[in-house]
Amino acid sequence: MTTEPLASRMRPRNIDEVIAQQHLVGDSGIIRRMVQAQRLSSMIFYGPPGIGKTSIAQAIAGSTAFKFRQLNAVTNTKKDMQLIVEEAKMSGQVILLLDEIHRLDKAKQDFLLPHLENGKIVLIGATTSNPYHAINPAIRSRAQIFELYPLGxxxxxxxxxxxxxxxxxxxxxxxxxxxxxxxxxxxxxxxxxxxxxxxxxxxxxxxxxxxxxxxxxxxxxxxxQRGAFLSDKDGDMHYDVMSAFQKSIRGSDVDAALHYLARLIQAGDLPTIARRLLVISYEDIGLASPSAGQRTLAAIEAAERLGFPEARIPLSQAVIELCLSPKSNSAITSIDGALSDIRKGHVGQIPDHLRDGHYSGAKELGRAIGYKYPHSYDSGFVAQQYLPNKLKNKQYYQPKETSKTEQQMKQIYENIKKQQK
Missing domain, CATH: 1.10.8.60 (Helicase, Ruva Protein; domain 3)
Structure with a gap:
């Protein structure tokens, strides 16, 4: 009786037996075309676990005359790679499936690179991480990168x-x-x-x-059990879910947002949910509903005290409210505009009248006491310059009109700007 798991025994023996991933192995798929031409290039497969990365690598070998070897970037040594290179020198070419390629250290990488260059080794790297972030550029530049998708x-x-x-x-x-x-x-x-x-x-x-x-x-x-839920807290799928979660709330799609919330709840990741909801309440709802941030924080604190499964209730309430709230990103765009100017060196000298009383020796240097105290005026406002001269006409705040709250803010802002001119 074999101890080899069924999933391993049922791996496809050639690309005709591969299930799904038709964008790669279908009639016009690039991998099928490479196999038919018997001209393989190194490649990197990335995607969630259990979707066929190893299976396609073995199917490629089964559809060609090349030898197939499999190593792990972490557990196998440089010496193991040397043995495969020697085999390639004798047989002409070897397909090397290298699992967890994103964890390949520099010594092993430097050893492999020249053999990828001369074509003795056809490297097929497999990873659950995004190769554009996790894999060294020297390897990436020598390989085609293919994304594999979960099976339906x-x-x-x-x-x-x-x-x-x-x-x-x-x-x-x-x-x-x-x-x-x-x-x-x-x-x-x-x-x-x-x-x-x-x-x-x-x-x-x-x-x-x-x-x-x-x-x-x-x-x-x-x-x-509960199934192979695809939301590894350290993997790209988890960040994809978080991204879809925020974009669904931003897009006011309650049902989609609740779906992604449920996926995050199923993963048991309360800290990530809490942080993301709080960010959303200020980044995407913002001044359109200024009290949304306070109510979201209250929901988060309730969820943290309750813990799962009850925590799902205040979290759901917060998500529904944020979805259906008017939206404004004027707070984040305003501060990002100001930061952009600072980083570009657009700073300028602080006006003298704003420095009086805070800068030692100002009076001795002959600066005028030009500051006007707004509370001394009936309206609580008096027109005067606050920005440096080189930025005095700059407008960072661009009000939205998605809610009555910010419409009122816009009117006040514009009135103040008129008086300052």
Whole structure:
């Protein structure tokens, strides 16, 4: 009896057996074209776990005459790589699948680079991290970068069906039957991770109480648990979810925002949710509803005291309010405009009348006491220059008119500007 997991046994033997990723291995896909021409270049596959990075690498090798070797950038040594290079020198060319390539250290990288240049090694790097951020430019420049996508439920069903019907590598010998709702659970709750779905199916079959095995929905739930939720707190998928969360609130789409909130809640990441909601309340709602920030903070504090699962209630309330609030980004654009000028060196001398009383020796240097105290005037305002001369006509604040609150602010702002001219 083999101990090799079902997902490993069912890996495609050539690119015709690859499930999904048709943008790469379909009839006009670039990888299929490279295989057909027998001209491979080094490449990097990136995407979430369990979507076929290793499988496609093995399928490429199975569709060509090249030898295939697999190493891990962390656990395998430079000596392991040297052995593969020697093999490549004798056989002509070797496909090297290097898992976790984003963790390749400089010594191993420097060793590999010349062999990538001369074509002896066709490197296929696999990573769950964004290669444009995580992989050294020297490697990136020598490889094509391909993004792989999570499989859809229909793709997962296809893989499960093949496994159940395959007599050589699959589970056909067990003559297992599976209820429709259990089959659906495996396909949908694996969240695009075919490896998770296949291994859960195998566990259900091997641990079944009946012979032949009969898999129910309860069996599927027991073996897959909550599913392979795609939101690794340290991975790119997590940041994609956060980005979609904020953009959905900014776009006033309550349903989408609640969906992404649910994904973050499922990941148990309360600190990230709290921080992002607070940012949104000031960045995207801002002066259109100035009290939204206070109410969001109150909801966050309630959530932190409650903890999950009850924390979902105040968080949901905050998200719904932020989605349906009028939006204004004038606060962030205003300060970013001012910061941009500072960074460009547009500073200027502080007007003398603003320095009086705070700068030692000002009177002795003959500066005029020109400051006018606004509270000495009936309206609480008096026109005078506050910006340096070189910036005196600058307007950083560009009011929005998305709410009555900021419309009123705009009117006050414009009146003050008129009086200052």
């Amino acid at each position: 439920p229909d793709d997962i069903k296809q893989a499960l069906k093949k496994a159940l019907e395959d007599d050589e590598r699959g589970l056909k010998s067990y003559d297992a039957t599976i209820d429709d709702d259990a089959f659906e659970y495996f396909a949908t709750q694996s969240q695009g991770d075919v490896r998770s779905a296949l291994n859960a199916l195998e566990l259900a079959v091997l641990s079944a109480n009946t012979k032949p095995a009969h898999i129910t929905l309860q069996d599927a739930e027991d073996c897959l």
